[in-house]
Amino acid sequence: MEQPNLSYIDTLSGDDKAFKEKMISIIKAEFPEEKAVYFKNIEAKNFNEASENVHKLKHKISILGLEKSYEVATDYENNLKNNHDDAEKETFKIILENMTNFLDTL
Amino acid sequence: MNCIIIDDESTARAIIAQLCTNIPSLNVLEEFQNALQAIKYLNQNDVDLIFLDIHMPDFTGFDFIQTLKSLPKIILTTSDSQFAIEAFEYDCIVDYLVKPITLPRFEKAIQKAESTKIKTEVPTTAMATDDVETLSGNDLYINIDRRLIKLDIPSIYLIEAKGDYINVKTEDKNYTVHSTLKKIEDKLPNDLFLKVHRSYIINIKKIIDIEDNSVLIKKDVIPVSRSNRPELMKRLNLL
Numbered sequence: 463m464e465q466p467n468l469s470y471i472d473t474l475s476g477d478d479k480a481f482k483e484k485m486i487s488i489i490k491a492e493f494p495e496e497k498a499v500y501f502k503n504i505e506a507k508n509f510n511e512a513s514e515n516v517h518k519l520k521h522k523i524s525i526l527g528l529e530k531s532y533e534v535a536t537d538y539e540n541n542l543k544n545n546h547d548d549a550e551k552e553t554f555k556i557i558l559e560n561m562t563n564f565l566d567t568l
Numbered sequence: 569m570n571c572i573i574i575d576d577e578s579t580a581r582a583i584i585a586q587l588c589t590n591i592p593s594l595n596v597l598e599e600f601q602n603a604l605q606a607i608k609y610l611n612q613n614d615v616d617l618i619f620l621d622i623h624m625p626d627f628t629g630f631d632f633i634q635t636l637k638s639l640p641k642i643i644l645t646t647s648d649s650q651f652a653i654e655a656f657e658y659d660c661i662v663d664y665l666v667k668p669i670t671l672p673r674f675e676k677a678i679q680k681a682e683s684t685k686i687k688t689e690v691p692t693t694a695m696a697t698d699d700v701e702t703l704s705g706n707d708l709y710i711n712i713d714r715r716l717i718k719l720d721i722p723s724i725y726l727i728e729a730k731g732d733y734i735n736v737k738t739e740d741k742n743y744t745v746h747s748t749l750k751k752i753e754d755k756l757p758n759d760l761f762l763k764v765h766r767s768y769i770i771n772i773k774k775i776i777d778i779e780d781n782s783v784l785i786k787k788d789v790i791p792v793s794r795s796n797r798p799e800l801m802k803r804l805n806l807l
Contacts, residue, residue, distance in 0.1 A: 470668055474586055481586050488579050517623060520647050521577060524668040 463556070466526035466564035486568050489522055493565060496522075497558055504551070513542035516554070523557065526564065531557040569681070570614070573599045574606045574632070575621035575645065580667065584619050584645065587674045594678065603632035615640050617681055622646040633658055641681050645669065657711075657746065708755060710736065710745045717743065722760065725774035725785050727752055729767040737788070764792045764800055772803050 468482075475482035500515035516539040524532045534557065538550035571594055575581045581599045588594040597615060600606040604627055606618075620642050622629035629644060639660045647667045662684045663677035708724070709716045719738055726737040729749045736743045736752070745752075753761070753769055763769045764783065768790045776784040783790050783800070792800060 474583060474671070478586070478589075481582075485579065485582060488582060492577075492579065514625065517647060518577060521580060521667050524647070525579065525583075 464528055464530050466528055466561055469527050470525055490565050493522055509542045509545045513539050516542060526561060569593055569616035570595050570597050571617040572597055572606060572615050573619045574603055576601050576624045580621060587669060587671060590671055591678050603627045607635060610636060618642045619645055623648060643677050643681060710743055712743060725771045726788055727769040762800060762803060764790060764796045
C-alpha cells in the first residue's frame with residue numbers, strides 16, 4: 463500500500479519552516495474531527511453527508527501524496543452521492559487508518 | 569493585485585496564502601471560510617482577484633458568483649475537475665485550479681489573471697446559462713468556448729434539444745450550445761420558425777416535404793407532434 467508523505471508540503475514550504483509546522487498542525491487538528499464526523503454519518507447511513515465528509519478528507523489525502531487513495535476516495539464520494547457505500551467503504555477505512563498512523567508519527 | 573481567498577477548509581486557505589507569497593504582485597487582503605462573509609466584505613471593499621472554492625456547504629462558489637452584481641477576476645479552486653465546463657460559462661473566471669495546487673500551475677493561473685481583461689458587469693443568472701443572443705435583425709450570436717459566433721438566422725434550418733444543450737444546424741455547419749429550446753425560440757422570428765415537437769424547432773422555409781407525422785428538412789426527418797400539426801399546416805401555402 464502506498465505510504466503518506468510530506469513531499470507536497472515540503473515543496474510548498476521551501477525554507478519556510480513555520481509554514482510547514484502550521485500545515486502539519488492544521489492537518490493533525492482537523493483530520494481526527496473530519497474522520498469522526500465521517501464515521502458517524504456512515505454509521506447513521508447519512509450517505510449524502512458522508513460524501514461531503516469524504517470530499518473534505520480527499521484534499522488531505524492528496525496533500526499527503528496518496529495518489530491512488532485519492533482515486534479511491536473520488537469513486538467512493540460518487541458512490542455515496544448515489545446512496546450506496548459498499549464498494550470502497552473498507553478500502554477507505556484502511557486509507558484513513560494509514561493516514562492516522564502516519565500523522566501520529568509527526 | 570489585491571486578492572481574497574474563499575474556502576471552507578483551513579488547509580486549502582493556508583496553501584493558497586502560501587502560494588501567494590511566491591508572487592510579489594499579489595497582496596492577500598483577507599481569507600474567508602464561507603462565501604457569505606466574503607459578500608459582506610466585497611460590499612465595502614474592492615479587490616482585483618478572488619480565489620474561490622466551488623464546493624462549499626450551503627452556499628457554493630457558483631451561488632456566490634451569481635449573487636454579486638459586479639465581480640473581479642476569479643480563479644476557481646476545487647477538488648473536482650467535473651465543474652470545468654460550467655466554470656467557463658462565466659467571463660469573470662480566468663482559470664480553474666484542481667487541488668492539490670502546485671506552484672508552477674498557480675503561477676500560470678496568475679499570469680492568465682494578469683493578462684485577461686474581463687467585463688466588469690457580471691452575467692445575471694439568465695445570461696450565465698443562456699448562451700444565445702440576438703444583436704441585430706438577421707443575426708444570432710451563440711456562445712461557444714467563450715467566443716461569440718454570429719449565425720445568419722435564415723441559414724438555420726433545424727434546432728434540436730439535447731439535454732442541457734441544443735444543436736443548431738445551419739446550411740454550413742452544426743453548433744452545440746448550452747441553452748434551451750425555449751430560450752432560442754424567443755430569439756427567432758415567428759414567421760420563419762416553428763416548434764413542431766417538444767425537442768425540435770424547424771425553419772418552415774426549408775421544409776422539403778411533409779408526411780402525416782413528420783417533416784423532411786434537408787436530410788433530417790423530424791417528428792411533428794399532434795398538437796403542433798394544425799399550426800404547421802396553417803403556415804403552409806397549400807394548394
